[in-house]
Amino acid sequence: MNVVLLVVLGGLMHATRSFSPSGPPGSGGTLLAFGYVLATAFFAGGLFRQLRLPRLTGYIAAGIVAGPMGLGLLSRPMVASLDVVNGIAVAMIALTAGSELELRAMRPLLRSIRWITLVGVVGTAVLLSAAVWLLRPVLPFMAELGTLQAIAVAVVLGVVMVAQSPAVVVALRDELRADGAVTRTVLGVVVLADLLVIVLFAVTSTVAKALFGAGADAAQTAATLAWEILGSLGAGALVGTVLAIYLRKVAGGASLFLFLTTVVIAEIGQRLHFDPLLVALAAGVLVRNATHVAEALHRELQPSSLPVSIVFFAVAGASLHLDALATAWLPASVIVLVRGGGLLAGSRVGARLAGAQPEVARYAGFGLLPQAGLALALSMLFAKTFPEFGAAASALTLGVVALNELIAPALYRSALVRCGEAGRADAETDTAAASALEVVRH
Amino acid sequence: MHHRGRLTGSGAAAARAVAASVAALLPALAMASVDGAPAAAVPDAPEVVIKTILAMLLLVGLAYLGGHPRVQAWEEKLRVSQVITAGFPFVLLGLVARHPAVGVVTAPVLAQMGTLLGFALGWIGLVAGFRFDARLFGGLPPGVARIVALATSIPFACVVGLTGFALLSISGGLGEAAARAPALVRDALILGTAGAMTAKTSARLLGTAGSASVLSRVARIEELAGVLGLAAVAAYFRPHADVGWQLPGTAWLLVTVGLGATLGLLAYAMLSTARSRPEFVVLTLGTVSFGAGAASYLHLSPIVVTFIAGALLANFPGTHRARLGAALHRLERPVYLLSLFAIGAVWDVADWRGWVLIPIFTAARFIGKRLGANAAAGGHGVLLGPREREALAVAPMGPLAIAIVVNAQLLYPDRSISPVASAIIGGAILTEVAVQLVTHGKLSTLERRAGALRGEPAATVDRSREATG
Numbered sequence: 001m002n003v004v005l006l007v008v009l010g011g012l013m014h015a016t017r018s019f020s021p022s023g024p025p026g027s028g029g030t031l032l033a034f035g036y037v038l039a040t041a042f043f044a045g046g047l048f049r050q051l052r053l054p055r056l057t058g059y060i061a062a063g064i065v066a067g068p069m070g071l072g073l074l075s076r077p078m079v080a081s082l083d084v085v086n087g088i089a090v091a092m093i094a095l096t097a098g099s100e101l102e103l104r105a106m107r108p109l110l111r112s113i114r115w116i117t118l119v120g121v122v123g124t125a126v127l128l129s130a131a132v133w134l135l136r137p138v139l140p141f142m143a144e145l146g147t148l149q150a151i152a153v154a155v156v157l158g159v160v161m162v163a164q165s166p167a168v169v170v171a172l173r174d175e176l177r178a179d180g181a182v183t184r185t186v187l188g189v190v191v192l193a194d195l196l197v198i199v200l201f202a203v204t205s206t207v208a209k210a211l212f213g214a215g216a217d218a219a220q221t222a223a224t225l226a227w228e229i230l231g232s233l234g235a236g237a238l239v240g241t242v243l244a245i246y247l248r249k250v251a252g253g254a255s256l257f258l259f260l261t262t263v264v265i266a267e268i269g270q271r272l273h274f275d276p277l278l279v280a281l282a283a284g285v286l287v288r289n290a291t292h293v294a295e296a297l298h299r300e301l302q303p304s305s306l307p308v309s310i311v312f313f314a315v316a317g318a319s320l321h322l323d324a325l326a327t328a329w330l331p332a333s334v335i336v337l338v339r340g341g342g343l344l345a346g347s348r349v350g351a352r353l354a355g356a357q358p359e360v361a362r363y364a365g366f367g368l369l370p371q372a373g374l375a376l377a378l379s380m381l382f383a384k385t386f387p388e389f390g391a392a393a394s395a396l397t398l399g400v401v402a403l404n405e406l407i408a409p410a411l412y413r414s415a416l417v418r419c420g421e422a423g424r425a426d427a428e429t430d431t432a433a434a435s436a437l438e439v440v441r442h
Numbered sequence: 443m444h445h446r447g448r449l450t451g452s453g454a455a456a457a458r459a460v461a462a463s464v465a466a467l468l469p470a471l472a473m474a475s476v477d478g479a480p481a482a483a484v485p486d487a488p489e490v491v492i493k494t495i496l497a498m499l500l501l502v503g504l505a506y507l508g509g510h511p512r513v514q515a516w517e518e519k520l521r522v523s524q525v526i527t528a529g530f531p532f533v534l535l536g537l538v539a540r541h542p543a544v545g546v547v548t549a550p551v552l553a554q555m556g557t558l559l560g561f562a563l564g565w566i567g568l569v570a571g572f573r574f575d576a577r578l579f580g581g582l583p584p585g586v587a588r589i590v591a592l593a594t595s596i597p598f599a600c601v602v603g604l605t606g607f608a609l610l611s612i613s614g615g616l617g618e619a620a621a622r623a624p625a626l627v628r629d630a631l632i633l634g635t636a637g638a639m640t641a642k643t644s645a646r647l648l649g650t651a652g653s654a655s656v657l658s659r660v661a662r663i664e665e666l667a668g669v670l671g672l673a674a675v676a677a678y679f680r681p682h683a684d685v686g687w688q689l690p691g692t693a694w695l696l697v698t699v700g701l702g703a704t705l706g707l708l709a710y711a712m713l714s715t716a717r718s719r720p721e722f723v724v725l726t727l728g729t730v731s732f733g734a735g736a737a738s739y740l741h742l743s744p745i746v747v748t749f750i751a752g753a754l755l756a757n758f759p760g761t762h763r764a765r766l767g768a769a770l771h772r773l774e775r776p777v778y779l780l781s782l783f784a785i786g787a788v789w790d791v792a793d794w795r796g797w798v799l800i801p802i803f804t805a806a807r808f809i810g811k812r813l814g815a816n817a818a819a820g821g822h823g824v825l826l827g828p829r830e831r832e833a834l835a836v837a838p839m840g841p842l843a844i845a846i847v848v849n850a851q852l853l854y855p856d857r858s859i860s861p862v863a864s865a866i867i868g869g870a871i872l873t874e875v876a877v878q879l880v881t882h883g884k885l886s887t888l889e890r891r892a893g894a895l896r897g898e899p900a901a902t903v904d905r906s907r908e909a910t911g
Contacts, residue, residue: 001711005708005711005712008711009732012708016736016739017739019686019687019739020739028556028560028737028738028739029739030557031731031734031735031738032732032735032736032738035727035730035731035736036728038727038728038732039712039724039725039729046715256502256506260499260502267495268492268496271491271492272488302719303719303720304723305720306720306724307724307727310724
């Protein structure tokens with residue numbers, strides 16, 4: 001059935017687009033793209049599920065196949081017009097993730113999270129920087145750089161390419177209803193790593209810019225970073241307080257209110273130079289750990305989170321620059337292998353140093369492999385920061401993201417299944433319900 | 443029975459979920475439309491963007507509140523229709539938001555609001571079509587078809603004739619060439635189609651009388667005439683005729699029907715696969731967006747395309763009907779209010795031609811409705827008494843009439859449609875005010891009498907009225 005519906009949807013879309021294939025998207029184009037992406041990615045996700053692959057890989061694949069690099073059913077302006085969903089999706093996913101981060105329950109895992117972040121993530125960033133340095137002969141944009149400059153660029157690229165994807169981690173956890181030490185540790189690490197990567201990018205790119213002769217103001221960078229991180233946390237606390245009050249005192253129309261809040265976080269937060277992920281995460285953590293309305297928050301977010309996630313991942317697929325792979329497939333493949341090896345080995349070492357459970361040591365690394373929004377955003381930022389060679393360098397980074405986006409979710413899914421945490425959230429809910437029933441009976 | 447209750451509960455929950463997510467996604471669509479504007483055209487200043495976003499969010503919140511059951515209960519209590527309580531204020535909000543001093547809806551934002559409008563029209567069309575259950579025609583006494591035909595065609599002809607003449611005069615010539623100008627004929631047809639529509643609330647005039655149900659159904663069947671009129675206008679008066687496929691008008695009409703039917707079948711197949719509430723949300727959103735988007739892309743009417751799909755969905759068997767019906771109904775009014783905001787934002791109040799057309803349109807509609815009611819009263823079949831005739835003659839314009847002009851604005855964004863929009867918006871408000879003034883006392887008296895005769899408490903009468911409305 002999924003295949004038939006996909007074919008029919010594709011046929012209709014092709015027929016409609018043939019009316020004006022090269023025309024501007026206009027209002028009809030945006031709406032058409034939204035509806036088509038939503039329906040197609042949904043059925044592609046179902047198809048992938050039948051193949052025992054993650055649904056979100058199906059969403060991404062649908063975007064790739066229908067997008068400008070595939071069948072061209074979605075033009076570039078159409079895909080660009082759907083970009084607005086990205087910020088909302090990130091805020092929504094972070095709010096969901098935050099509302100599930102119970103600090104008391106996470107406390108025993110903090111040691112593992114710290115060590116895996118330090119050894120796995122930071123260690124892999126160093127490895128990636130070394131790999132870029134060594135790959136200089138096959139990277140034309142590095143050819144004309146001086147030694148110091150090349151080192152600086154390699155370090156910045158190492159930071160860009162180590163970035164993880166909290167969105168994919170949360171989406172897979174929700175899809176598989178996974179829970180346990182591996183799931184929680186991975187979530188903690190990707191959130192912490194997200195923060196770390198933002199800080200490291202700001203610092204390394206400022207230093208690199210200074211080496212290129214551009215005026216780099218360390219004080220200004222520190223102030224910007226402080227505003228972005230502390231400001232985001234402060235804004236998140238404010239948002240969390242407002243949400244808690246609303247859910248407790250008003251409750252009616254909560255789904256709409258929550259969605260509008262994510263829109264505010266994404267759109268207005270971005271304009272105020274806050275990190276939407278941090279704002280939403282802080283809000284969610286506050287609601288979970290300081291109030292009693294976390295369950296209501298989670299429940300009310302559900303209706304709109306699926307459509308937003310579907311469009312988010314499909315648009316991510318449609319935005320993939322697969323053409324970048326044509327020119328940079330060799331270094332990109334090497335980098336992907338180095339990154340994968342570094343993260344898997346580093347997280348294993350980190351988990352052992354922290355004395356974590358064997359499952360965490362064996363499987364947590366797979367959760368660090370997926371890449372999506374942050375890596376893409378940093379790639380674009382890199383290109384903007386270094387306009388002389390940024391475009392050429394972004395072919396490499398986008399190629400790496402493309403490969404990781406396609407392969408890594410399936411690997412993490414497989415890891416969650418193998419470590420036995422898939423479906424455990426449902427089992428725990430059932431047990432809790434049974435215990436509650438038992439209490440009521442007595 | 444138990445099973446039925448459970449199904450209803452699940453339907454209501456799904457409806458809430460769909461309503462919440464669709465309401466929630468409207469600002470995203472609005473934002474998408476704003477973000478999709480050409481970079482040079484959108485003012486990038488953060489304060490401007492933040493102001494626009496906050497205003498849009500406030501608007502969505504207000505529309506949600508405007509559609510709240512409590513607001514509807516107040517309307518029932520005050521015996522006024524939504525055009526007065528919520529509709530007109532939203533048109534005013536649109537006007538205010540457009541004002542340069544407020545600067546929320548700037549020209550580029552306005553140009554890109556089509557995404558939101560397209561979705562709103564698609565939703566309204568699906569709602570109207572979904573009401574077209576085959577049971578609507580069941581138990582109708584013979585002669586109803588004649589009533590519908592006369593009560594619709596005579597006002598249509600009156601409005602087309604009188605406003606056509608007025609448009610001709612305004613355009614500066616009564617010559618044959620001017621009379622054959624496609625834009626003029628198109629505008630007269632749009633005015634006629636909107637003018638022929640009757641609000642289903644007109645059945646309230648009849649209280650609990652059995653004929654109220656018939657009149658309510660007549661008003662719904664009239665919607666079909668409105669949709670047909672809109673389909674014909676969109677097919678035969680093609681906007682940007684030089685773009686895309688070059689087909690004759692009749693072929694475009696067939697394309698419209700084909701697209702609507704295909705969408706209906708596709709939606710049926712898709713909705714049948716939904717296993718959970720979130721999945722149902724995704725597929726409902728996908729259906730409306732895809733259908734309305736495809737129609738807008740082809741420069742067809744989203745209302746017509748989704749109306750056909752909705753009519754098919756209403757008549758196919760399956761568990762989707764309860765869930766979809768509840769969801770569509772729940773969001774009908776907020777979506778309608780948002781489209782009113784948009785029409786307020788594009789309303790060119792400085793265009794004097796619109797103000798001239800308002801009284802002409804209103805008068806032509808009143809005359810046509812009166813003539814139509816009188817003509818329908820005679821003949822064989824159902825006999826219309828004085829009350830039924832009165833109800834038909836003074837009926838206010840329904841939301842579909844407003845949706846038709848919103849659709850016309852979307853199809854023909856040039857300035858030529860501006861007087862038509864003014865005439866229909868102004869006419870709708872004027873008609874509603876006149877109807878309220880004329881019938882307010884009469885309505886109370888009739889309902890009191892009906893309640894007293896049947897020995898029913900007022901609450902029962904209210905419930906009956908809801909059922910007929």
